[in-house]
Amino acid sequence: MTGLDDTDLSTWIRTENKAIWEAMQTHRFVTDIEKEQLPREVLCRYFFFEHAFVETAVQIFAYALLKAPGFAQRRRLIATLSALSEAQLVWFQDCFASLGIGQTGEALPPAVTAFAEGMLAIARDGDYADIVAIMLAAEWMYGTWCVRAHRRPSAEPMLRSWVQLHAEPEFLDGADWLRAEVNREAARLNDAQRARLATLFGRALQLEIDFHEAAYDSTWPVPKAEGNA
Template structure:
């Protein structure tokens, strides 16, 4: 068994909880409420800068030039292509760029993931990002088989089911496999614990999109 598979197996309950979260099943059934989608995109957009910082820490702690080259490409995609995508998304859905203070679960997701990147080593960082990207790739591959009728949601799912994204998730798995192979049992369990922490943060983050008390910011002219 690959080390990445073993790490996931130690967190199977959390993995299944995320794969069957109502956010995922609502998308698969094409019944995600539009305000939930708007909140989710606003929260996800707010996380992009944090993701850049996380991968920045990975770049600084990477063990070699091959890893650094891959991470530079990832940072470029996050800071350029993804931000442009969100601009189009916000315009299409009438989402404003300024809203109320973010819910605690959304803040906790950012601070929790960034804290692991700041305090941890390279193995820790690729493990938590593997959790996020492997999780997304898995459910988006399913959802992609039944495209949403909402164009921006359909595009978002497709983005995470395309070969470029899936190859990035596979690269993270390979990095975790290599890093874990050099660790003892306690070190591998540490990575399994971090994988579980990342999944729990993801679960709470996606649940926050259903908080109807958080007002979705409206773009100017869409009041």
């Protein structure tokens, strides 16, 4: 990630959540990828869950758009919404075709549903600063471990592509933009409000941990594409 001042609010927020940050960075999903030992069923389950979350992510950024403080932020968020609703969905279509994943499956595990509902509730009920804080937790988290994992690309094409997407300058720039937005918002916040952002950042990371753990739930069957049953 490109560096911002070490005394900025975003760095303080991450420091306040050091334990849970490290728990996500060393989660077995991440370490399995880094060691090139992620089970195929876990990967397929994870991609199915991620695809299901895209619509929720669109709604979260739509709330940010509605609550944004200025036109510069709105322009940036419109571009983000376009990428989510177009390019990312196309990527998942290619991913599902490559891995033989079906489009529909059983009811999602509770942790996956809780992740979507929890993040959406924060966006719906909170203000702009709340939204950029939770999305920073997600994007900073992904950018950090994917940059690390990308140094040893996976032999699995879709996993390699997924990691690369989150290690490319465009994605990292998006995470840095969220950092800058959190830091800009800091000027109008009191200590209690800053502490609230740190709590929300940690809450988002815990939801991410539970979400990634759900990919290892062997009782949830990965849906198969027609012809791959």
